[in-house]
Amino acid sequence: xxxxxxxxxxxxxxxxxxxxxxSVRIKCTVQPGPFSEERLVSFDTITGPxxxxxxxxxxxxxxxxxxxxxxxxxxxxxxxxxxRVEGSFFTxxxxxxxxxxxxxxx
Numbered sequence: 001x002x003x004x005x006x007x008x009x010x011x012x013x014x015x016x017x018x019x020x021x022x023s024v025r026i027k028c029t030v031q032p033g034p035f036s037e038e039r040l041v042s043f044d045t046i047t048g049p050x051x052x053x054x055x056x057x058x059x060x061x062x063x064x065x066x067x068x069x070x071x072x073x074x075x076x077x078x079x080x081x082x083x084r085v086e087g088s089f090f091t092x093x094x095x096x097x098x099x100x101x102x103x104x105x106x
Contacts, residue, residue: 018073018076018081018100018103019073019076020073020074020075020076021072021073022072022073023070023071023072023073024070024071024072024073024081024083024103024104025060025068025069025070025071025103025104026043026068026069026070026071026083026085026098026102026103026104027043027044027066027067027068027102027104028041028042028043028059028067028068028069029041029042029043029067030059030061030067033053033054034053036056037055037056037057038053038054038055038056039053039054039055039056039059040052040053041053041054041059041067041069041087043069043085043096043098043102044098044099044102045096045097045098046080046097046098046099047097050085050089050090050091050092050096051089051090051091052087052088052089052090052092052094053087053088053089054069054085054086054087055086055087058070058085058086058087068104069085069087070085070086071083071084071085071096071103072084073103074095079099079100080097080098080099080100081097081098081100081103082095082096082097083095083096083097083098083103
């Protein structure tokens with residue numbers, strides 16, 4: 001959960017200052033994909049949900065159904081961050097603007 005430009009872990013511990021190039025994890029939902037090494041993911045952005053295919057290696061499964069997708073911070077604004085998520089998405093090229101609360105320290 002984010003607060004200002006401070007990024008926290010899932011446990012709420014302060015981890016690091018948000019800055020471009022920082023790896024983050026974004027809360028998402030995951031379903032099976034068309035190939036064994038790909039998954040269909042969805043995550044919320046400030047303009048609505050983004051859905052697409054991500055390699056299994058870019059996902060973290062916490063507590064059997066609490067999924068996180070890996071992203072890289074591109075830009076930091078007051079209440080939001082712009083991130084790049086590797087994958088093939090239906091409505092974006094992998095760049096999304098999310099609320100800071102959606103990102104966790106990687």
